Every structure is written in C-alpha cells, then in structure tokens.
Amino acid sequence: MTQKAILVDVIPQDVSKEESLQRLDELESLVKTYGGIAVVKVVQKKTMPDYRTYIGSGKLHELLEENKQNKATLLIINNLLKPSQVYNLGEICKTQDITVWDRIDLILKIFDKHAKSVEAKLQIELAAIRHMGPRIYGLGLELTRQAGGIGTRGIGETNLQIMKRHLRRREQKIREKLEHYDLVQANHRSQRRKKDLKTVSLVGYTNAGKSTLLNALTKKGVYVADKLFATLETTVGKLYLPKSEKIVLLSDTIGFIQDLPPDLIKAFKSTLSEIIDADFLLHVIDSSDPLYESKILVVEDILSELGVSNKPKIYVFNKADLAVNLDKAGITDHFHGFSPMFVSAETKEGLTDLIDIIENSLADPSFCTE
Ligand SMILES: Nc1nc2c(ncn2[C@@H]2O[C@H](COP(=O)(O)OP(=O)(O)OP(=O)(O)O)[C@@H](O)[C@H]2O)c(=O)[nH]1
Ligand SMILES: [Mg+2]
Numbered sequence: 001m002t003q004k005a006i007l008v009d010v011i012p013q014d015v016s017k018e019e020s021l022q023r024l025d026e027l028e029s030l031v032k033t034y035g036g037i038a039v040v041k042v043v044q045k046k047t048m049p050d051y052r053t054y055i056g057s058g059k060l061h062e063l064l065e066e067n068k069q070n071k072a073t074l075l076i077i078n079n080l081l082k083p084s085q086v087y088n089l090g091e092i093c094k095t096q097d098i099t100v101w102d103r104i105d106l107i108l109k110i111f112d113k114h115a116k117s118v119e120a121k122l123q124i125e126l127a128a129i130r131h132m133g134p135r136i137y138g139l140g141l142e143l144t145r146q147a148g149g150i151g152t153r154g155i156g157e158t159n160l161q162i163m164k165r166h167l168r169r170r171e172q173k174i175r176e177k178l179e180h181y182d183l184v185q186a187n188h189r190s191q192r193r194k195k196d197l198k199t200v201s202l203v204g205y206t207n208a209g210k211s212t213l214l215n216a217l218t219k220k221g222v223y224v225a226d227k228l229f230a231t232l233e234t235t236v237g238k239l240y241l242p243k244s245e246k247i248v249l250l251s252d253t254i255g256f257i258q259d260l261p262p263d264l265i266k267a268f269k270s271t272l273s274e275i276i277d278a279d280f281l282l283h284v285i286d287s288s289d290p291l292y293e294s295k296i297l298v299v300e301d302i303l304s305e306l307g308v309s310n311k312p313k314i315y316v317f318n319k320a321d322l323a324v325n326l327d328k329a330g331i332t333d334h335f336h337g338f339s340p341m342f343v344s345a346e347t348k349e350g351l352t353d354l355i356d357i358i359e360n361s362l363a364d365p366s367f368c369t370e
Helices: 017-034 056-070 083-096 101-114 118-137 142-147 159-194 212-219 261-268 269-277 291-307 327-336 351-363
Strands: 003-011 036-045 074-076 099-102 198-204 237-242 248-250 279-285 311-316
Touching: 003 017, 003 056, 003 291, 017 036, 017 101, 036 237, 056 083, 074 083, 074 101, 083 099, 083 118, 101 118, 101 279, 118 159, 118 269, 159 269, 198 212, 198 269, 198 291, 198 351, 212 237, 212 248, 212 279, 212 311, 212 351, 237 351, 248 351, 261 269, 261 291, 279 291, 279 351, 311 351
Parallel strands: 003 036, 003 074, 074 099, 198 248, 198 279, 279 311
Antiparallel strands: 237 248
C-alpha cells in the first residue's frame, strides 16, 4: 500500500522562492522513490527551529487537525533533526498513528529498499546506527526515562547504556566485515594497476544521468531510473579508446544529494573508494535542471569531504537534449578549468567528443593523478 506522507521543510527567512520550491520538489521525489505519496506539503520559514519539536507547535497542531481528513501515516521533516526532536514529535503524532522521520531517515529508508549487495546493506546499517542510534529499534528516550526512575539509580547500567553498548558492538562488527570488502576492492584495483588499466569515475548529483552515461559508453546494462538513488553499488565497465586502442575502466556509483552529514558519507567509504582511487573524475551534471549550479557545489563539497577535491575533473553537462536554451559559451567560460562537455547520454549526442577528451586526458601526464 502506498504510504501517505506530510512533508514539512523548515527554512531560514532569506531562502528564495525558487530554492524553497526546489527543496520541496526534491523531497517529494525522495518520497516517491521510497514508494510514498505526498498529501500535504508545507514550508515553514523560521529563523530558529523549535528546540523541542523542530517545527513550531502551532503549525504541528494545525497539520494534525488537517490530517484527520488526509489520514497520512508519515510526517517527514526535510531537515536534520536531533534525536530528541524526532522523539518528541513522534510522541505527539502517535495519537494519529503517524511515524516521524527526518530527511536522513528517509534517505536511509530508500537506501535500505534499494540495496542489493551484502556490502551495501552493511554500509547502510552502519550509517543508520550512526544517524538513528537506539531509534533504529523503534526505541528512544523512553529508555532513559525508565532507567531514571526511583530505585534504579546507581544499580549498574541503565537500559540506554546497554543499548548504546550493543550498538557500539554491532558497529564494530560491521566495520570488521566491511574491511573485508575494502581489501577485496583494493586487490581489484592493484590488479588493474598491474595491467596498467586506468580508471575514470562518474560522480554527480543523484539523477544526473551517471548510469545512463555509463551504459551509453560501455553497454554495461546498469539500472537506470527516474528516481533518486537508483544506484547504490559500484559498477565498473570498459570503455574502448579508438585512437590508442586501449581500454579504460569507467566506474559508476551512488549519487550525491544536499544535506548529507559527513558521517553518513563516510559509512559508504567502501563504495566510494573507487572515486578516491580514480585517475580522474567525470562530474556528470543535469544541465536541464535550472538549479544545476547549486548542485555542482553540493557535489564539490562532498568530494572535499572525501578528500578528493583536487582530483582532475571533466564537467559533463548531460541531458543536453532537454536543455535547449543552455548558455554553452557562458558555461564553457565559467568552468573552463574543467573542460566542460555537452552531451546527451540518451540521444548519444556529444559522446564521441567526450570519448576523445577522456582519451587525450589519459594520455596527458600533467592531467592525471598518480
Ligand atoms: N532526456 C534525457 N534523459 C536522460 C539523459 N540521461 C539520463 N536521463 C534520464 O534521467 C534519469 C536518471 O538517470 P540515471 O542514469 O538513473 O541517473 P543517475 O545519475 O545514475 O542517478 P542515481 O543512480 O539515482 O544517482 C533517467 O530517467 C534517465 O533516463 C539524457 O541525456 N537525456
Ligand atoms: Mg545511477
């Protein structure tokens, strides 16, 4: 059954109308990707979120009143909340059987739904432990309360401490298991290096068309969908370079999105290690998206988090077939350090030129990293 959701975005006063609409649209796409449907969408302009419930209590009660008709079962706040705020909201919304998630909870639920490999599942569990803590088990601060009751003080551990210890152990165990995957991947990479195979990694905002481009360039058959986070695993395909008659490996992986906490990104380290080790990056941009520039910045920020901001990059402005009025000259000028290319992975326009520049870049020792 499709779950009905109430979406709330709390933004500072100075956010533009365009950006605020785009934030809501993105949240709605995330909800759709999860398999839900937005029945109410609200933007609350607030300089300081409410300390207890994040959204203001007046707005919250208004939403709950309205929901007597809508009967949504999810309340999703498009921000990063404190565990206590999610808990407090949950307590208030319990009366209407509404579950409360913040933006990261939703992203984690999507990841969880899409993950196929054991490795991806482990990484998601690790990220969830870090973000949700005891909330993972549907348990929250009530544990602290119980433990704080009369008679329990001073008698060994509280339930919350037991839970935290359990989570720490689980985290440790996951980390150990992930180390195994790190080793396997590191091994693959060193094999490739021995064979003198270079790797180019596709990076970009989610839904930019990375997997479509990988498929167009390598016929790899990666899953493509008009969904956010269609890809969670890393896929490597071979691209034939006609001039040098060599092969280069192209790797596609998870897309980025705004407001991802660094801890969460780090949980995906083993998936993202392809990016870290690549000879250079193709930053794929959806040029039909009016807000592509701010998304470029989000991606660059995450690359910096990963410690790869200095890796050589080519900016690939994809979906050129949809972006008819694109100011190509302006973009070429503005991003000249990143050799902007205009392509359509869908119609294959511009791909020959892209392959050409990949080939030239690989042959240029001053361009590639060690
Ligand atoms: N018109 C048009 N659509 C495209 C193009 N490239 C990709 N798409 C569409 O854009 C959507 C997203 O494409 P994907 O290749 O799944 O995007 P991605 O960057 O891999 O996304 P995630 O894996 O979700 O991060 C799909 O519906 C594609 O068919 C293009 O050049 N033109
Ligand atoms: Mg993809």
